[in-house]
Amino acid sequence: MRILVVNVNTTKSITDSIGEQAASVASPGTEIVPLTPSFGAESVEGNYESYLAAVAVMEAVRAYPEPFDAVIQAGYGEHGREGLQELLDVPVVDITEAAASTAQFVGRTYSVVTSLDRTVPLIEDRLHAAGLSARCASVRASGLAVLDLERDPQAAVDAIVEQAVTAVREDRAEAICLGCGGMSGLAERVVDRTGVPVIDGVTAAVTIAESLVRLGLKTSKVRTYAPPRPKEMKNWPPA
Amino acid sequence: MRILVVNVNTTKSITDSIGEQAASVASPGTEIVPLTPSFGAESVEGNYESYLAAVAVMEAVRAYPEPFDAVIQAGYGEHGREGLQELLDVPVVDITEAAASTAQFVGRTYSVVTSLDRTVPLIEDRLHAAGLSARCASVRASGLAVLDLERDPQAAVDAIVEQAVTAVREDRAEAICLGCGGMSGLAERVVDRTGVPVIDGVTAAVTIAESLVRLGLKTSKVRTYAPPRPKEMKNWPPA
Amino acid sequence: MRILVVNVNTTKSITDSIGEQAASVASPGTEIVPLTPSFGAESVEGNYESYLAAVAVMEAVRAYPEPFDAVIQAGYGEHGREGLQELLDVPVVDITEAAASTAQFVGRTYSVVTSLDRTVPLIEDRLHAAGLSARCASVRASGLAVLDLERDPQAAVDAIVEQAVTAVREDRAEAICLGCGGMSGLAERVVDRTGVPVIDGVTAAVTIAESLVRLGLKTSKVRTYAPPRPKEMKNWPPA
Amino acid sequence: MRILVVNVNTTKSITDSIGEQAASVASPGTEIVPLTPSFGAESVEGNYESYLAAVAVMEAVRAYPEPFDAVIQAGYGEHGREGLQELLDVPVVDITEAAASTAQFVGRTYSVVTSLDRTVPLIEDRLHAAGLSARCASVRASGLAVLDLERDPQAAVDAIVEQAVTAVREDRAEAICLGCGGMSGLAERVVDRTGVPVIDGVTAAVTIAESLVRLGLKTSKVRTYAPPRPKEMKNWPPA
Amino acid sequence: MRILVVNVNTTKSITDSIGEQAASVASPGTEIVPLTPSFGAESVEGNYESYLAAVAVMEAVRAYPEPFDAVIQAGYGEHGREGLQELLDVPVVDITEAAASTAQFVGRTYSVVTSLDRTVPLIEDRLHAAGLSARCASVRASGLAVLDLERDPQAAVDAIVEQAVTAVREDRAEAICLGCGGMSGLAERVVDRTGVPVIDGVTAAVTIAESLVRLGLKTSKVRTYAPPRPKEMKNWPPA
Amino acid sequence: MRILVVNVNTTKSITDSIGEQAASVASPGTEIVPLTPSFGAESVEGNYESYLAAVAVMEAVRAYPEPFDAVIQAGYGEHGREGLQELLDVPVVDITEAAASTAQFVGRTYSVVTSLDRTVPLIEDRLHAAGLSARCASVRASGLAVLDLERDPQAAVDAIVEQAVTAVREDRAEAICLGCGGMSGLAERVVDRTGVPVIDGVTAAVTIAESLVRLGLKTSKVRTYAPPRPKEMKNWPPA
Structure with missing residues (x-):
């Protein structure tokens, strides 16, 4: 496939x-x-x-x-x-939903560690809309921008571990989701330092x-995800 | 202003x-x-x-x-x-939030009457994200497409009234929000036929x-709505 | 009007x-x-x-x-x-609901700073009943009684600012509601010292x-707010 | 005592x-x-x-x-x-809370059958504020005014039974609370005709x-229910 | 009886x-x-x-x-x-539900103080399933195992009091439930040292x-608690 | 594996x-x-x-x-x-959680069709405890006992389809979970007759x-799922 x-x-x-x-x-x-x-x-x-x-x-x-x-x-x-x-x-x-959905199978609660504080509300809103927030212990920011993750992976691991440890201790998380596509590849090192399951969304x-x-499953088409109705699109897609 | x-x-x-x-x-x-x-x-x-x-x-x-x-x-x-x-x-x-927020001042609960069934989930999700769903009795579809509202305002009123009456009787709504920008201007006629307050979002x-x-209020800039960080935008905006 | x-x-x-x-x-x-x-x-x-x-x-x-x-x-x-x-x-x-409803338009979340600790539960309950608690980050008490606010406005501003700053930092509030009719008139000074929108309920x-x-809206009379039924009132209103 | x-x-x-x-x-x-x-x-x-x-x-x-x-x-x-x-x-x-709290021990869910439709929202709000609404299947009105209950107890029983039966069948209630002080004394007859536990609040x-x-328990005085502070009361209590 | x-x-x-x-x-x-x-x-x-x-x-x-x-x-x-x-x-x-249900009559909120941290999630889940979590301020662990409670009641009281005091101050609990059958008999001593109502589940x-x-109430048999259907049980009960 | x-x-x-x-x-x-x-x-x-x-x-x-x-x-x-x-x-x-978790990826909401009415509350409670109930539109019973499913698969399909169709139309489900281990193998036939994705838990x-x-994930051992503490077990396991 x-x-x-x-x-x-x-x-x-x-x-x-x-x-x-x-x-x-x-x-x-x-x-x-x-x-x-x-x-x-x-x-x-x-x-x-x-x-x-x-x-x-x-x-x-x-x-x-x-x-x-x-x-x-x-x-x-x-x-x-x-x-x-x-x-x-x-x-x-x-990947937000994939990580959360997976985390729930290995821990009673999970926390997400993301990049900047300003992205926390977006993640909270997506988890809520997806019906996956009931067991979310917290969404925490490492303070590192997306591009910083690439530039200094070691600093990224340190910042993520710090938040992950706090999430486990204070927010009672039992698993950690790496909340940024750019964090892919760091999971193993975070596991080593926190001792809890770490889920990478990708x-x-x-x-x-x-x-x-x-399983042969396709997206349901009965209502929310029905195909767009045929209609006139102005100036789109861009040339 | x-x-x-x-x-x-x-x-x-x-x-x-x-x-x-x-x-x-x-x-x-x-x-x-x-x-x-x-x-x-x-x-x-x-x-x-x-x-x-x-x-x-x-x-x-x-x-x-x-x-x-x-x-x-x-x-x-x-x-x-x-x-x-x-x-x-x-x-x-x-306007979704404006209507709901206003409706809550004149009725204990409100319902939204929108155009097509497929737009119901979008409205529900926006109200939920906006923290305005606790007193939403229902979101109902009239079955008319947005452009149909323009073409036949009388049929639109009839279809909206039918759903509004059901919302009041069965869903226990006490006010009705007209759930489509294109319904602007129909409020008075729906009031006449339902006897409950009708709110037009616009x-x-x-x-x-x-x-x-x-009141001198501006959008808070401390977190969620902070200005975008300076960064390179590829091919945007379109020429 | x-x-x-x-x-x-x-x-x-x-x-x-x-x-x-x-x-x-x-x-x-x-x-x-x-x-x-x-x-x-x-x-x-x-x-x-x-x-x-x-x-x-x-x-x-x-x-x-x-x-x-x-x-x-x-x-x-x-x-x-x-x-x-x-x-x-x-x-x-x-005014409790007016402030919360207004705050939600300028911040994703809001906190209320009120007078005494004992009034916190009342405010929480009213916001909950009004369907306005989903985006309430916290209700905090300044510790000052209502009449103290009148007697020493500067101390009131200091106490309110302290709680407002904590609400923004720890509770992740993005706007502040002044939770006491007697606080009317202090908003500007609290804005100056917190940098977030401050809403006065009055x-x-x-x-x-x-x-x-x-908008020509009146209170809905179909159920909750229907006029009292005619009946005998004993010794009321007082002479 | x-x-x-x-x-x-x-x-x-x-x-x-x-x-x-x-x-x-x-x-x-x-x-x-x-x-x-x-x-x-x-x-x-x-x-x-x-x-x-x-x-x-x-x-x-x-x-x-x-x-x-x-x-x-x-x-x-x-x-x-x-x-x-x-x-x-x-x-x-x-008695609202007493009935609900008791009902929860004998059925997974309960419904309340009250007098007039206009009192339904009050009961819902009280149960919600009391933290007793999670297992409330519905609050239904018999349509009889409080004083009607006294005047015609048999009609009251019939109207209550009709709503109770609907609550069990459609709302999936497993117990019924009689939602009106004036219904005291009707419980036994409603039990006979519905087969589910019926709780009278009194x-x-x-x-x-x-x-x-x-158990030697008294009302907690640490916050919400602390005694009123000493202060001047104007024209109260009435002579 | x-x-x-x-x-x-x-x-x-x-x-x-x-x-x-x-x-x-x-x-x-x-x-x-x-x-x-x-x-x-x-x-x-x-x-x-x-x-x-x-x-x-x-x-x-x-x-x-x-x-x-x-x-x-x-x-x-x-x-x-x-x-x-x-x-x-x-x-x-x-007894979990008995304590919570009773606590709600004497305080607006209650906390549970239990034995080990690992039992906290079980209690939270039971309260949630029982519809009694809305007014639960927190479930806190004293860190003492069930059998430790028996061995050293004074240490148990000290550990419970410490958590109870934190629950009242930080979690805003107004009553305390002793969250372990083995704590029966310690209530009075915890009351003396916290000043809030203490509820023993037994x-x-x-x-x-x-x-x-x-009240003549029996368990409802209409659905959830209907008697088991007659069927073949393999190797049960044990000889 | x-x-x-x-x-x-x-x-x-x-x-x-x-x-x-x-x-x-x-x-x-x-x-x-x-x-x-x-x-x-x-x-x-x-x-x-x-x-x-x-x-x-x-x-x-x-x-x-x-x-x-x-x-x-x-x-x-x-x-x-x-x-x-x-x-x-x-x-x-x-399998309850597996089905729900999977359904959420292909429909905005899902319903469960189970065997007997008495098992509905168990499923609702499990989904709730698992944090998977927010997008559950309904849990419906086909009225067939577990062993009936084996005895007459065609009648089982008919009864399940009837509930599934009602779930899609009235409860606004967009996917269906087959709520019984014994239903494994019926999914395809239910898909054919409802047109929505059907998920078998197994x-x-x-x-x-x-x-x-x-993914190399194991069950988190930090709290809820920590191994049982060593202790004396009386008469267990059975000989």
């Missing part, structure tokens, strides 16, 4: 890193296709950039010329998943997307 | 109608400026179109060359308000926007 | 202060009529006094001999608003009451 | 009926003292009357000249219990009040 | 202590019959042991040869109460069980 | 059916080991039987002599999963268990 893994940032090196991470858990026979949006912010850290990414991700998927079996939206707390579900019959998996999403395909 | 009232649909006649409705309750000295997005769907009825409208509304506001005091996003249940709040210091009012939003300006 | 602004305390100087504050944001053509109850506690700080104030406010409004267009109940977290809504067709606005309520009147 | 059972209505025959009902389950050695407020509505069916009853009940208790061990407020969904708790050290039991409250006294 | 009080632990000395505590508040004419399960853990502190205790308690009750009027399950946060309710017509009272349960019997 | 799939019923033919269903989606290299408990009810339909099954499932897993990588508890709405998680380091997946659980193993 072929799974599209779409970065929400327009920074190609993040796409590469996400793609490698995704490929590392893919089953034999699964082809991972990493995509970078053709427009938008180099890193998505707030609502304006996130709404733009939502649209850019949808256009990137629409522009992909080959058939595929599932799509992963690789942004943590970002807008847009419902739009993709309208456009497609195949399963769409958001790899979790790959296993979920594969599972949905294996 | 000057208030921008931004349609989410690219249909100019809807913008005109919204603008007239807004002007009808504006205080002396308030200038209503109706805007139509430069790209997007002729009518917004679902997530794909709504995400696109979110971005188009933001670009329409960014492109507006004159100073202004507040912005109204005139789409019911649409995405995007948080993005505008990041971009602006002046108050931003979404006019409610005008009074709220004026109130916020008069 | 004429708006009655009813103090819940029987201290006339607080009524004067509330009246001035209300008048400061009233539109040209709006007459503010401050009222003091004829019986009850000099300051309302708890349930016994609050229930008594609820009844005293209702009687004060019933005794007012001239027509009016809206009523504001100027007590924070106090009982009684629903009773007034039964007695009247015109809109009734409680002024917020004036703009909301005016808005409801301008 | 001596338990005051305070009617919220000023109709003496209802007080008598409540008193008899209370006495029927009291332990040997428990003296039931029924009280009627000295002012207020002959029957309480709405917020205005309920707020007035709250104050009248408090004054009736304050005026009672002998010592007592507990107080029962015998009105369903009425305001005021928190005020009594401030004034007294001895336990205060509201008798439930007597056993709870006795239990609290036997 | 005869009430069975079933320990969840297989340690006989705890059964004795629970039985004495229960007898201390029983009415004249009430016979308390303490039972110890014939299999299971010496002390129940976690899910595996708790599920086993659930079954052992049910078998202990089934094996009791005489008639009885009510059953108390004397384990805090343990599984099993619903199973007993299926097997019996007489009321079944869980004694609270005795008064509730007596109340239910006096 | 090796996955134990443990039936909750002691009926061997159901174990066989569950095992076949599980094997049908297992990856190459995954060995499915179906287990039948050595004691308990032939079919589990209520709390007494479910608590017994919880213990029997745990003993069946403890008695299994070979190493394994994950365990699936194949009972819908049954007790016990937390106990298994204490006993094991490897992932434990409950197959969903297999893909989730495999995913957790592939």
Whole structure:
């Protein structure tokens, strides 16, 4: 099967890193296709950039010329998943929800450790809308920007571990979700230093997307995710 | 003061109608400026179109060359308000929230009557995210598409009244919100036939926007709505 | 239009202060009529006094001999608003709800800073009953009694600022509501020292009451706020 | 021990009926003292009357000249219990909460069957505030006014049974609370015709009040129910 | 009447202590019959042991040869109460729920102080399932194992008091529930040192069980607690 | 990898059916080991039987002599999963939660169609405890007992389809979970007749268990699922 893994940032090196991470858990026979949006912010850290990414991700998927079996939206707390579900019959998996959903199977509660404080509300809102907030102990910010994660992975690990340890002790989290697509690849080191299960959204999403395909499940089309009605679109998509 | 009232649909006649409705309750000295997005769907009825409208509304506001005091996003249940709040210091009012917030002052519970069944989940999600769902008795669909409202206002009134009456009787609503920007102007006729207060989001939003300006309030910038960080934007905005 | 602004305390100087504050944001053509109850506690700080104030406010409004267009109940977290809504067709606005409802338009979350610790539960309960608690980050007490606010406004500002700053930092509030009718007039100084929007319930309520009147909205009479049924009242109202 | 059972209505025959009902389950050695407020509505069916009853009940208790061990407020969904708790050290039991709390021990869910439709919101709000709404399946109205219950007990039983049966079948209630002080004495007949446990608030409250006294428990005074602070009361209590 | 009080632990000395505590508040004419399960853990502190205790308690009750009027399950946060309710017509009272339900009558909020940290989630889940969590301020662990409570009651009191004081100050609890059957008998000493009402689940349960019997209430059999259907049981009960 | 799939019923033919269903989606290299408990009810339909099954499932897993990588508890709405998680380091997946978690990826809401009405509350409670109830539209009963499903699969499909169609139309479900281990194998026929995604818990659980193993995740041991403390067990396990 072929799974599209779409970065929400327009920074190609993040796409590469996400793609490698995704490929590392893919089953034999699964082809991972990493995509970078053709427009938008180099890193998505707030609502304006996130709404733009939502649209850019949808256009990137629409522009992909080959058939595929599932799509992963690789942004943590970002807008847009419902739009993709309208456009497609195949399963769409958001990494925020993939991580939370997976975490709930290995701990009674989970916390998310994300990048900047300003992205905390976005993640909280997405988890709430997805019906996955009841067992969320907290969403905590490491204080590092998305691009900082790439530049200094060791500092990233340290900052994430600090918040993860606090989440376990004070917020009573029993598992940790790495709340940023750019954190893919750091999970193992965080496990070593916290002793609790650590979930990376990208790899979790790959296993979920594969599972949905294996189960023969498609996105429900009876109401929320029904295809857009035929209508006139003004000046869109951009040339 | 000057208030921008931004349609989410690219249909100019809807913008005109919204603008007239807004002007009808504006205080002396308030200038209503109706805007139509430069790209997007002729009518917004679902997530794909709504995400696109979110971005188009933001670009329409960014492109507006004159100073202004507040912005109204005139789409019911649409995405995007948080993005505008990041971009602006002046108050931003979404008509979905304006209607609900107003309804709660005149009835213990309220219901929303919207256009198509597929837009019900979007409205429910926005009310939930806005913290305004606790007293929402129901969101009901009239079954009429946005553009049908324009074409046959009498049929629209009939369909809305039918749902409103059911909402009052079965869902125990005590007030009704007209859940579509295109319904602006129908409120009086629905009041006559239901006997409960009927709230139109556009006019409610005008009074709220004026109130916020008069109170000297601006959007909080400490976290969620902090301005976007300076960063490289790829291929955006479109030429 | 004429708006009655009813103090819940029987201290006339607080009524004067509330009246001035209300008048400061009233539109040209709006007459503010401050009222003091004829019986009850000099300051309302708890349930016994609050229930008594609820009844005293209702009687004060019933005794007012001239027509009016809206009523504001100027007590924070106090009982009684629903009773007034039964007695009247015109809109009734409680300042607790006016402040919260307004705060939600300028911040994702808000905190209330009130007077004594013992009034915190009353405010929490009112916000909950009004469906406005989902985005309430916290209700905090400054530790100052209602009458202390009048006696030493500078100490009041200091105590309120301390709690407001904690609310923003620890409770993640993005706006602050001044949780006491007697705090009217302190908002500007709290803004200067916290940098977040500060909402005073009295002024917020004036703009909301005016808005409801301008929109032609009246209290719904279909169920909760239907007029009392005709029946025999024993020894009431008091001579 | 001596338990005051305070009617919220000023109709003496209802007080008598409540008193008899209370006495029927009291332990040997428990003296039931029924009280009627000295002012207020002959029957309480709405917020205005309920707020007035709250104050009248408090004054009736304050005026009672002998010592007592507990107080029962015998009105369903009425305001005021928190005020009594401030004034007294001895336990205060509201029949709304007594019935719900008892029902939860014998059924997974319960419904309340009350008198008029307009009292449904009051009961819902009280259960919510008391933290007893999670297992409330519904609050249903029989359509009979409080005084009708006295006038035609057989019609009352029929109307209550009809709603109770619907609550069990459609709302999935497993127990029924009789939602009106005036329904005391009808429980047995409703049991016979529905087959589910039926709880009368007055008798439930007597056993709870006795239990609290036997356990040596008093109302907590650390915050919400601390005694009113000493202060000047204007024109109160009435001569 | 005869009430069975079933320990969840297989340690006989705890059964004795629970039985004495229960007898201390029983009415004249009430016979308390303490039972110890014939299999299971010496002390129940976690899910595996708790599920086993659930079954052992049910078998202990089934094996009791005489008639009885009510059953108390004397384990805090343990599984099993619903199973007993299926097997019996007489009321079944869980001490976790008895304590919470009682606490709510004397304080606006309550906290539970239990033994080990690992039992906190069990208690939280039971309170949630029982619809009694809305006013639960916190569940706190003293850090002492069940058997430690017996060995060193003074250390137990100290550890409980420390958590209780923190619950009142920081979590805003207004009453304290002793969250372990083995804590029976310590209530008075905790009251002396905290000044808030302290509820012991065993004694609270005795008064509730007596109340239910006096009110003539039985467990509802319409759905959740209907008797098990006749069917083949393999190798059960154990010889 | 090796996955134990443990039936909750002691009926061997159901174990066989569950095992076949599980094997049908297992990856190459995954060995499915179906287990039948050595004691308990032939079919589990209520709390007494479910608590017994919880213990029997745990003993069946403890008695299994070979190493394994994950365990699936194949009972819908049954007790016990937390106990298994204490006993094991490897992932434990409950089919109730597996189905719900999977359904949320393909529909905004889901309904469960189960066997008897009396099992509805158990399923609701499990979903609630698992934090998966926010998007559950309803739990509906087909009215067929577990063993009836085996005896007449066509009647089972008809009864399930009827409830599924009602769930989609009236409860606004967008996906259906088959709420009984014994329904495994009926999914395809229900899909054909409803047009919405249908999720079977057993197959969903297999893909989730495999995913957790592939991601290297183990059950968190920091609090809720820490191993039982060493202690004396009386008369257990049975000889």
